[in-house]
Amino acid sequence: MMQAMITTAYGSPEVFKLNQVAEPTVKPNEIRVRIKAAAVTKACTMMRTGKPYIGRLFTGLPKPKHRISGTGFAGVVDAVGAEVTRFKVGDSVFGENIASFGTYAQFVRVPEDGVVAHMPDALNYDAAAGMCDGGVTSLNFLKNLGEIKAGQKVLINGASGSLGSAAVQIAKHYGAEVVGVCGPSNVDFVKSLGADSVIDYTKVNFAETGNKYDLIYDTVGVRSFGDCKVALTDSGRYVSPVLGGAILGAMVYTSIFGKKKAMFSATGALPQKEIKRLLEELVDIIEAGHLQGYVDRSYPLQQLADAHKYVDMGHKRGNVVVVPSL
Numbered sequence: 001m002m003q004a005m006i007t008t009a010y011g012s013p014e015v016f017k018l019n020q021v022a023e024p025t026v027k028p029n030e031i032r033v034r035i036k037a038a039a040v041t042k043a044c045t046m047m048r049t050g051k052p053y054i055g056r057l058f059t060g061l062p063k064p065k066h067r068i069s070g071t072g073f074a075g076v077v078d079a080v081g082a083e084v085t086r087f088k089v090g091d092s093v094f095g096e097n098i099a100s101f102g103t104y105a106q107f108v109r110v111p112e113d114g115v116v117a118h119m120p121d122a123l124n125y126d127a128a129a130g131m132c133d134g135g136v137t138s139l140n141f142l143k144n145l146g147e148i149k150a151g152q153k154v155l156i157n158g159a160s161g162s163l164g165s166a167a168v169q170i171a172k173h174y175g176a177e178v179v180g181v182c183g184p185s186n187v188d189f190v191k192s193l194g195a196d197s198v199i200d201y202t203k204v205n206f207a208e209t210g211n212k213y214d215l216i217y218d219t220v221g222v223r224s225f226g227d228c229k230v231a232l233t234d235s236g237r238y239v240s241p242v243l244g245g246a247i248l249g250a251m252v253y254t255s256i257f258g259k260k261k262a263m264f265s266a267t268g269a270l271p272q273k274e275i276k277r278l279l280e281e282l283v284d285i286i287e288a289g290h291l292q293g294y295v296d297r298s299y300p301l302q303q304l305a306d307a308h309k310y311v312d313m314g315h316k317r318g319n320v321v322v323v324p325s326l
């Protein structure tokens with residue numbers, strides 16, 4: 001038996017209940033991972049609340065289809081199926097169990113060809129678990145949507161969060177000049193990530209400075225394309241991972257009219273092969289020494305509700321993880 005946090009309904013952080021359930025057993029193409037750390041992300045809180053409601057098409061109607069939630073993990077392989085060739089017992093791995101969730105537990109089973117990779121030596125388990133969601137998503141937005149290039153001027157709004165802290169480092173890896181935007185308590189942190197300059201959003205409205213950017217990545221979705229248009233170069237792009245009517249409308253409109261573009265993507269809905277490819281590229285960036293994972297808080301698994309409450313506040317610095325007991 002193993003400890004797991006079970007959910008049977010959408011709702012507040014109190015929906016999670018600690019329970020004893022059967023340990024997962026592997027199918028021939030799967031590995032079982034003893035979890036050392038699991039990420040608690042904004043996406044996790046959306047899955048917990050079932051809002052926006054459209055997300056329930058994927059997470060279950062009228063209640064969560066997976067009793068054990070959580071997708072980001074890092075840990076040690078402790079069993080492998082008969083057909084597995086890429087991993088062996090004892091390997092340290094990290095990834096996103098997008099298809100079947102289940103990481104708020106002591107063990108999870110993951111398909112060998114899922115979004116899972118060997119953990120780079122430079123990361124510890126907490127940093128690795130926290131890194132996947134923000135790192136993979138920001139790579140998708142900067143590279144695939146933003147088509148980032150060396151020498152471009154790139155602005156990252158929400159530069160101190162999970163997506164933002166990864167984005168600043170990834171944009172620097174690509175050779176961009178990076179301006180980070182965050183609140184006053186995070187200015188030094190964003191500088192330490194490598195941003196060339198930092199704007200405190202409580203003092204300066206970046207869209208009103210007269211500076212122009214080739215790419216604006218609004219990780220927290222608090223500024224619209226309409227707001228940012230004036231701060232884009234003639235063929236600049238505004239990309240944001242936060243779904244809403246405004247970004248979808250702007251995306252459709254700018255796909256037909258004008259050279260400035262607005263773009264959205266649901267990274268988790270990309271084909272698994274593509275997400276896996278993004279994770280592999282992330283590993284290359286980490287191994288090049290250009291990307292570190294930052295953990296704001298680490299909670300015992302039993303305190304998952306407290307971790308969710310903290311993430312819900314919208315001011316985490318980097319990432320939050322939960323750690324199961326041994």
Ligand SMILES: NC(=O)c1ccc[n+]([C@@H]2O[C@H](COP(=O)([O-])OP(=O)(O)OC[C@H]3O[C@@H](n4cnc5c(N)ncnc54)[C@H](OP(=O)(O)O)[C@@H]3O)[C@@H](O)[C@H]2O)c1
Pocket residue numbers: 041042043046133134137157158159160161162163164181182183184185186201219220221222240241242243265266267268311314315316317318
């Ligand atoms: N579409 C996709 O593929 C996809 C994938 C993953 C996540 N997402 C979404 O991406 C969003 C961001 O996720 P996240 O985990 O990076 O969020 P997060 O870590 O919770 O972001 C927190 C950070 O945002 C900063 N912030 C808060 N208000 C701000 C403002 N008005 N202006 C600038 N910065 C501000 C905070 O800095 P201060 O404390 O200094 O204010 C804090 O460091 C979420 O809505 C999530 O659901 C989408």
